[in-house]
Amino acid sequence: MSTPAGYFTAMYEGAEDPWGLRSRWYEERKYALTLASLPRPHFRRAFEPGCSVGELTRRLAGRCERLLATDRVPEAVERAREATSGLDHVEVARLTVPEEWPGGTFDLVVLSELLYYFDAPALDRLLRRTVDSLAPGGTLVTVHWNHPVPEHRLTGAELADRLGGEEGLALRLDHREEDFVLQTFTRRTPGEPPAPSPAAYEGLV
Numbered sequence: 001m002s003t004p005a006g007y008f009t010a011m012y013e014g015a016e017d018p019w020g021l022r023s024r025w026y027e028e029r030k031y032a033l034t035l036a037s038l039p040r041p042h043f044r045r046a047f048e049p050g051c052s053v054g055e056l057t058r059r060l061a062g063r064c065e066r067l068l069a070t071d072r073v074p075e076a077v078e079r080a081r082e083a084t085s086g087l088d089h090v091e092v093a094r095l096t097v098p099e100e101w102p103g104g105t106f107d108l109v110v111l112s113e114l115l116y117y118f119d120a121p122a123l124d125r126l127l128r129r130t131v132d133s134l135a136p137g138g139t140l141v142t143v144h145w146n147h148p149v150p151e152h153r154l155t156g157a158e159l160a161d162r163l164g165g166e167e168g169l170a171l172r173l174d175h176r177e178e179d180f181v182l183q184t185f186t187r188r189t190p191g192e193p194p195a196p197s198p199a200a201y202e203g204l205v
Helices: 005-014 025-037 055-061 074-083 120-133 156-164
Strands: 043-049 064-071 090-094 106-112 134-145 169-176 180-187
Touching (some): 025 169, 025 180, 043 055, 055 090, 055 106, 064 074, 074 090, 134 156, 156 180
Parallel strands (some): 043 064
Antiparallel strands (some): 169 180
16 A cells, blocks of 8 residues: 555654755755756746645746645645745646646646555556657656655666656666665657757757
């Protein structure tokens, strides 16, 4: 089964920032690499489920015209709203994925430290909803801790194997370290040319 909701509620009741997202150099560096992996300078509309206290959200905001960040835990939503106060183009909302999903399409979806909490059926549904909500040529970024954790169903490397078999996604970047795995994908539409590389996007090749 997926990690129970009570686990997350208890984490936020016991600490302001339960995973140290605001204080650890590890997280700061990982966020920088995540932003550097984005293949475009700007995105029209982005979705970040599982946003926690909004540290990555704040950084993504500078690259997006509109950004929807969500979490299932009310305390996390409140802290993410505080972190992004003054950013009028950022919306933070309470949402439980994959059962709930926003309407419309996105040209960027970021799944950071999220997928390993879901069992196989829920993960299948979440990834299918993700692909279906990506605009043609849209970007998916995934980044996940790569060490075993009791509450995690999969490691980062195991998730990478699972993502590699998801229909409709084309792998564009695969960055692996001892501690985490970072990948970017684009929405692949049969009969359509692949999304251009960053260099091709600027006419360099």
